[in-house]
Amino acid sequence: MTTTAFPHVLSVRIRPLLGLASVATALIATAMALIWAPPDAVQGQVQRVMYVHVPSAWTAYLAFIVVFLASVGWLWTKRPAFDAIAVASAEIGVLFTALALVAGSIWAKPTWGVWWTWEPRLITTAVMFVMYVGYLLLRSLSSDLEGRATRAAVIGIVAVVNVPIVHLSVTWMDALHQLPSVLRPGGPALDDRMLATLIAGVVAFTVLYAWLMVARTALERARQERVLRARDA
Amino acid sequence: MDANLPFIVAAYAIVWGSLAAYAISLRVRR
Numbered sequence: 001m002t003t004t005a006f007p008h009v010l011s012v013r014i015r016p017l018l019g020l021a022s023v024a025t026a027l028i029a030t031a032m033a034l035i036w037a038p039p040d041a042v043q044g045q046v047q048r049v050m051y052v053h054v055p056s057a058w059t060a061y062l063a064f065i066v067v068f069l070a071s072v073g074w075l076w077t078k079r080p081a082f083d084a085i086a087v088a089s090a091e092i093g094v095l096f097t098a099l100a101l102v103a104g105s106i107w108a109k110p111t112w113g114v115w116w117t118w119e120p121r122l123i124t125t126a127v128m129f130v131m132y133v134g135y136l137l138l139r140s141l142s143s144d145l146e147g148r149a150t151r152a153a154v155i156g157i158v159a160v161v162n163v164p165i166v167h168l169s170v171t172w173m174d175a176l177h178q179l180p181s182v183l184r185p186g187g188p189a190l191d192d193r194m195l196a197t198l199i200a201g202v203v204a205f206t207v208l209y210a211w212l213m214v215a216r217t218a219l220e221r222a223r224q225e226r227v228l229r230a231r232d233a
Numbered sequence: 234m235d236a237n238l239p240f241i242v243a244a245y246a247i248v249w250g251s252l253a254a255y256a257i258s259l260r261v262r263r
Contacts, residue, residue: 022256026249034245046237052248095255099248106244110237208252215259 015218018211025204029055029197037197049107051197054182055205056100057125061163062209063093064132071156074149083149084220085213086156090135092212096205097129112176120169121177128162135159145227 033051040047066089073082104122105115116122135155142148170177182188188195235241 030245030249034241044237045235046240048241049244052244056248092255095251099251103244103248106240106247110240208256212252212256212259215256219259219262 015211015214018207018214022204022208022211025200025207029200029204032197032200037193038191040194043111046107046110049103051201053100053103053107054198055201056096056103057166058202059205059209060093060096060100060128061167062206063089063096064128064160064163066213067093067132067135067156068160071153074153075157078146080145080149080224081217081221083145083152084217084224086149086152087136087139087220088213088216090132090156092209092216094129094132094136096209097125097132101125101129117176119176120172121166121175124162124166124169128159128166131155131159131162143227145224 029051033048037048037051039045067086070082070086070089073079074086101122104125108117109115135152138155139148139152142151167180167183169175170179181190182195182198190198
């Protein structure tokens with residue numbers, strides 16, 4: 001039964017390297033965020049929460065785009081590897097969305113005066129979170145590999161619409177959340193050191209995402225293989 | 234010391250703590 005085995009090179013060669021790179025970039029990004037970056041002119045020190053809040057949100061976007069691509073891959077080819085990638089990315093994306101919400105809430109209290117408020121960015125992010133939790137719940141309802149993967153893929157394709165909605169939500173209505181300061185027309189509007197620190201954070205979170213993905217996908221592939229083996233027996 | 238220090242510490246501890254816990258969970262899950 002090697003047909004569903006996870007690519008050997010990924011699990012043996014790249015995985016430890018990604019783990020090492022994750023720890024190294026996390027340490028560098030955290031040192032830059034807490035020591036090297038200047039305090040904000042208006043918010044002071046507490047603005048440093050941005051360096052975990054924004055990369056969490058961006059990594060969640062990346063994860064859900066990967067769910068979308070893997071879902072298309074499954075429907076197109078019916079190769080179980082795509083379904084494993086989709087569920088791995090959805091689970092990790094839910095984690096990063098939760099962290100963006102929690103870090104955002106912690107940042108909101110000292111700056112906005114509230115832990116939570118019903119404004120467009122927060123509402124759309126909460127909806128995105130609930131939809132992908134629903135995706136994971138839907139998967140757990142069935143153990144039929146093919147049917148489950150197909151149903152999940154449909155959700156995985158539809159739910160990606162959340163990503164542009166969340167990103168653009170700050171430009172709608174009277175948003176309390178600040179507007180994009182990096183991915184905006186006219187280029188980044190940020191102090192150079194703050195921008196460099198934010199980029200370091202995004203790199204660290206992306207490398208970590210890749211590491212978690214390799215580990216979580218391998219886990220799912222092993223599960224698939226067990227199901228297939230039980231079916232053959 | 235900055236009055237908002239607890240918020241900064243909480244945000245970093247929760248984010249990195251959760252990610253580390255998840256990474257460890259992937260090593261023990263089957």
